C-alpha cells in the first residue's frame with residue numbers, strides 16, 4: 042500500500058515524530074511510505090504552487106494518509122496549520138476525500154487532546170475516513186509496550202484500508218451566518234491612565250466585523266489603546282523547535298527578526314491584553330499560531346502572569362468548544378486573568394456594542410484590583426505535567442525553567458506537610474479498629490471535613 046506521510050515537524054527528518062514513522066516503516070516493509078516534510082518546507086510549499094501540487098497529487102494517489110506532527114502550543118505547529126489553510130485556499134479538498142487516515146502526534150501530553158480534536162475535525166471537514174489518533178509521549182518508543190501499541194495501531198490502520206472498513210464522522214460541519222456588525226452606540230468612556238492596554242490582531246482587511254469590533258472596543262477608552270497588527274511585526278518564520286531557548290530564554294532567530302523584541306517590549310509590558318482575530322477553519326489564523334509558537338522562547342515559564350486577557354473574535358466559536366478550551370487553557374496557564382471572550386455571534390449590533398463596552402469596563406476594573414480568577418483543572422493539571430517533566434528528564438534542556446520553578450516554589454512535591462502526615466498516620470491507625478472506623482466514617486467524617494472552614498467563618502462574624 043501507498044501511505045502519504047505529512048510530517049508537521051519543522052525539524053523534518055530529524056524529528057522525534059519521524060522516528061515513530063521510521064519504526065513503522067521497518068515493521069511493515071511491504072508498504073510504501075512517501076514522506077513530505079510539510080513543517081520544514083512550508084515556505085517553499087507556499088511560494089511554489091508546483092511543490093504544493095506534487096504533495097497533493099501524491100495524496101490523491103495514496104491509499105491512506107498519516108498526519109504526523111509534534112504538539113505545539115495545544116495544537117499543531119503554525120507551519121502545519123498554514124498547510125491546512127492552503128488546502129482550502131487552493132481548493133484541493135477533493136484529493137483528501139474518502140481517503141483513510143490516522144493521526145500521530147508526539148508530545149509531553151500537555152493538551153494533546155485539543156490538537157487531536159482539531160485534526161480529527163479537519164479530517165471530518167475534508168470528508169476523510171478517520172481511523173483514529175495515536176498520542177505518543179516523546180519517548181514511548183523506548184519501551185516494549187510503547188512499541189507494541191504503536192505497531193498495533195498502525196496495523197489496524199493498514200487492515201482498515203485493506204478491508205474498506207466503515208467509518209463515522211464525529212464533528213458536525215460548521216454552519217455560520219455572520220452578522221454584519223455596525224456599531225450603533227458609543228457608551229461612556231472608561232479611563233485607563235495607569236493601565237497599558239494593548240490589542241493584538243492579525244487583521245487583514247478593513248471594513249470587516251473584526252475591524253469594527255476592534256474599533257468599538259478601542260473607543261470604549263478615554264486614554265491611549267495601542268493596536269499592533271501581527272502582519273506588521275517582523276516575524277521571519279515559525280518556531281523551529283530547536284529549543285536553544287531552553288538554556289536562557291534566547292530564541293535561535295536572535296536579531297534576525299523583530300519577534301522577541303516585540304514580545305518583550307509590548308506584550309510583556311501591557312497590563313491589559315486583547316487578542317483579536319478571525320476564526321479560520323477550527324482555530325485562529327496560522328499567523329496567530331506563529332505568534333504563540335514563537336513565544337515559546339519563554340519555554341515553560343508563564344510570561345503573562347497577572348495580566349488581564351480578553352479575546353475579541355469574529356467567527357463561530359460556539360460551534361468549536363475545542364477552540365474555547367484552548368483559549369481558556371492558554372490564558373489560565375499563563376497565570377493571566379481571562380476577562381471574557383467576545384464574539385460576533387450575537388443577534389444584533391447593539392448587543393455586541395454592549396458586550397465590547399463591558400469587556401473594556403471589566404478589564405479595567407479587574408486590572409485595578411489585580412484580580413486573577415482561581416485556576417481550574419486546565420492549568421492545575423497542566424502545571425503538574427510541566428513540574429514533573431522539568432524536575433525530571435526535561436531539566437537539562439530547559440535549565441531556565443528549572444531555575445524559575447525552583448525560585449517560585451513550583452516544585453510543590455513531595456508534600457512536606459508534616460502536620461497532615463502525622464494526623465494521617467494516626468487516623469489511618471485508628472481506622473484499623475472496627476469501632477473507631479464506624480465512628481469516623483459513619484458519624485464524624487462530614488463534621489470534621491468542614492471544621493477548618495467553620496473556624497474561618499467564626500473569625501469573620
Ligand SMILES: Cc1cc2nc3c(=O)[nH]c(=O)nc-3n(C[C@H](O)[C@H](O)[C@H](O)COP(=O)(O)O)c2cc1C
Nearest residue numbers: 050056057058111112113114115147148149150151
Ligand atoms: C514551540 C513548542 C511548543 C510545544 N508545545 C507543546 C504542547 O503544547 N504540548 C506538549 O505536550 N508538548 C509540546 N511541545 C513538545 C513537543 O511536542 C515534543 O517535544 C515533540 O515530541 C517534538 O517533536 P519533533 O521532534 O517531531 O518536532 C512543544 C515544543 C515546542 C518546541
